[in-house]
Amino acid sequence: MTRKFDGDRLLVATHNKGKLEEMAHLLSPFGVSVVGAGEMNLPEPEETEDTFVGNARIKAHAAAKATGLPALSDDSGITIDALDGAPGVYTADWAETGNGRDFLMAMTRAYTELEAKGAAHPRTAQFRSTLVLAWPDGHDEVFEGIAPGHLVWPIRGEGGFGYDPMFVPEGHDITFAEMDRWEKNKISHRGRAVDMFVKGCFDG
Ligand SMILES: O=P(O)(O)OP(=O)(O)OP(=O)(O)OC[C@H]1O[C@@H](n2cnc3c(O)ncnc32)[C@H](O)[C@@H]1O
Numbered sequence: 001m002t003r004k005f006d007g008d009r010l011l012v013a014t015h016n017k018g019k020l021e022e023m024a025h026l027l028s029p030f031g032v033s034v035v036g037a038g039e040m041n042l043p044e045p046e047e048t049e050d051t052f053v054g055n056a057r058i059k060a061h062a063a064a065k066a067t068g069l070p071a072l073s074d075d076s077g078i079t080i081d082a083l084d085g086a087p088g089v090y091t092a093d094w095a096e097t098g099n100g101r102d103f104l105m106a107m108t109r110a111y112t113e114l115e116a117k118g119a120a121h122p123r124t125a126q127f128r129s130t131l132v133l134a135w136p137d138g139h140d141e142v143f144e145g146i147a148p149g150h151l152v153w154p155i156r157g158e159g160g161f162g163y164d165p166m167f168v169p170e171g172h173d174i175t176f177a178e179m180d181r182w183e184k185n186k187i188s189h190r191g192r193a194v195d196m197f198v199k200g201c202f203d204g
């Protein structure tokens, strides 16, 4: 098996601990361990684009430029059909309190907006993950994964992170937050995007 990047540790340009743990688990079967942007003391760049790929590019290129290493970023979020795709790229912003993030507040907003619209059940939604592998020479590669499902209320489960307690993936009746620790990775948007990354970056 050959790989397109050198060394065993891959820089993952994220400051989200939940994402980093999932990436570490998803990549370990390929002999790749990860190091997060936080551990490398890299700043968190402002995500000023209005697309997942645009923001993923900002994060990956900032990390690659700062370190001279290839860097893999993840920009992700949830699109809710009855809310015309909101919160989408603003998924993290819905949790912003001005003093950290509150995901119960963000999930409550999603539920409240669905109720206000009288949205029918099932309230379909998709988790989306766009990975960008950026190289120090400025070029990049893009990989995407989608997990379809629906939203439930009240929220259920203690696992995962972010909006996991309100999301039931298609073909299941428990939320991502109710799944055993690594079950989510087998079917998640991030798991699917990492599959594409692995296919694109390894041969043999
Ligand atoms: O930008 P980085 O540093 O990677 O970390 P972040 O948490 O800010 O990540 P994003 O900018 O990509 O925002 C994604 C938002 O979507 C949420 N999200 C993404 N993937 C998720 C998942 O697998 N389960 C639950 N919520 C998720 C997450 O909690 C964030 O609020």
Ligand SMILES: [Mg+2]
Pocket (backbone or CB within 6 Å): 047, 092
């Ligand atoms: Mg972010």
